[in-house]
Structure formats: C-alpha cells, structure tokens
Amino acid sequence: MKKLLLLALLLPLTVLAVESDYVLVIKDHQFQPAELTVPAGKKIKVVIENHDASPEEFESHSLNREKLIAANASVSIYIGPLAIGRYPFYGEFNEATAQGVIVAK
C-alpha cells in the first residue's frame, strides 16, 4: 500500500519533468531577466532563485500569485495557462527595484 502511495505521489513528478522550466533570478533586489517570455495557453513552471541575502516576495496581481523566497533559496511556482498578454510582477519587499513582466505569446 505504501509503495503504491509513493508511486502515486511520484507520478506527477514524471509529468513535471517533461514541462520546460523558466528561471527567474533575484540579485541585488532585481529580477533577471526582467522580461520573461513564455508560451500562452500552457501551464508553466517558473523557478525563482534568490541570490540575495534577504528574503523577497514574488507578487503579481495580474497572475494572482504571491510567494515568499527565503534568502539564498530557490522555489517553484506554477502559473497559467495564460492568455496572450503582459503580466507584470514585482518583489514586494523591494518594490522600487524588483520589477519585471511575464510575456505570454
């Protein structure tokens, strides 16, 4: 039973592996790249790596996403499927510099 459960738990991971990941890096309270192009109409996984020594919060009103990233940590976030368009996001803890946009094409 336990093995079955484990297998069932691992199943989504195999699906994930096929999906391509997009990476956003936070450094000096800035997102790199500041503009990330992704395909429209598909669910995507974005990996956010925080290279700063302070925590940050990825926030986007248009994507309806909010996620904490601890200092020097990396997290995953799932978004979409998105309609074609521009989706601005920012780092809530350093809003002045941490700005970016996801472009769905």
Next chain:
Amino acid sequence: MLSTAIIVFREVLEAAMIIGIVSAATRDVRGRKLWLTAGIILGLLGSGLVAASTGLIASLASGVGQELFNASVLGVAVLMLAWHNVWMASHGAQLASHARNVGARISEGRSECSILLVVVGLAVLREGSETVLFLYGISASAASGANSMLFGGLLGTLAGIAVGYTLYAGLLRIPMRWFFAATGMLVMLLAAGMASSAAHFLIQADVLPSLASPLWDTSAQLSEHSILGMLLHGLIGYDARPAGMQVVFYITVLALIQLGMQWAEKPKKSI
C-alpha cells in the same frame, strides 16, 4: 514608510479580522480572554519559528512546501470553524431564547476554547510569519531609513488591530436575538474564504488543476488591493481573479457547513 505600513497592514488586517469575528462569536465562553491571549502568543512564537525556517519549508516538496504548509494550516482552520458552527447550531434553540444561561453551558464546552486557541493561533502564525520576515529583511538591510520603515510597520500593525477591534465591538452591538445567526453566517463565510485560499495555494503548487484561470476578472471594478477589496478578502474571501477550483471549494464548504448545521439542529426541534 507608507509602503511598509501598507504591507504590514494587509497582513495584520486579515488575522485581526479573524480574531475579531471568532472572539465575538465566542463572547460567552468563560476564560475566553485567556485562551485568546494564549492563541495570539503561541501564534507569534510560531510566526518566528516559521519565518526562521522559511528556507527549509520552501525547499520541501520540490519548492512548493510553502504552499502545502499554508494550505494545511488553512484546512485545519476551516475544519475548526465548521465544527464551531455545527456545535452552535446544535444548541440553537436555547441560544436564541435565553442566551445568558447558554453562556454558562457554552463555557462547559471545552471544545470551544480549543477552537478559539487553534483558529486564533493559526491566523497569527500564517499572517505573522510573513510580517516577521519582511521586518527582519528591513532591519537586516540596515539601509538608511530602516527606522522609519520599522515605524511604518508599527503603524500598519496598529491600524490592522484597530480594524479588527472595531469589527469585534460592532458585532457585540448586534442584538442578542440575531447575534448568533449573524456571527454564524460570518464564520461560515470566513471558512469558505479560507477554503478558497487553500485551493489557490494548491493550484499554485500544481497539486490541483485550476479548472479556469481565472474564472472571472473583477480587478477593474473592485481591486483586491483597495481598502474595500482587502476588507472583503479578509471577511468573505473576495478574490478579483479566482480560479474555477477556488469557487468550487468556496461553494462546497458553504454547502457542507450549512448541511452540518441543519443536521445538528434537527434532533432539537423534534423534542
């Protein structure tokens, strides 16, 4: 300073409103203040702990540990609130007629105290950990203006508490005849909103399908970041861009609590 105040206000507001509603709904529980205080203190201690282990939590479950953690915390709170309402409904007849006596009876129910403790504790834990991290980030950066930003944080905290207290004081003014119906309705909506948030986290973690993302978009009419939007988000779980699954969770929890309350009322009526 103002932006800091707003960020902290948003976090504190939600917890403060939950505490306001829950402590009003349990107005007659004996020793309520003690349990309430214990819940807040435990929640604050927990916030520090969660904030300190954010990196660890986030790295669990391949980067979506934070979502799973939040969804679990919300799930427990929803269960507790549902239990509260069903329990109150089973004492509905007495509650409406002679509330004073029932106050004594409620106080016999230790379960209400633990509900108060857990719901308040979890609310503070969830909203508090983010505030702690944010303020820690500010003071650690030691940039110029850190003091004024911390002052902003203090202002935001006080403003949030003020709204929560106003809500509490306002609820207590509701005449006894309608009081339990009104707070019961608020608790039900609060629980449904939390269920919707839990679904939101699980979608963000790719545990649940979104069904539609978003199902509707009313951000132009009523932004979640306006004062009214924030209040409605905290009170009834308003979301300007909800996923279909969130709406499913919201309606399901409303229906289940309603059914539970009706089921609990029935035996009393037949007596």
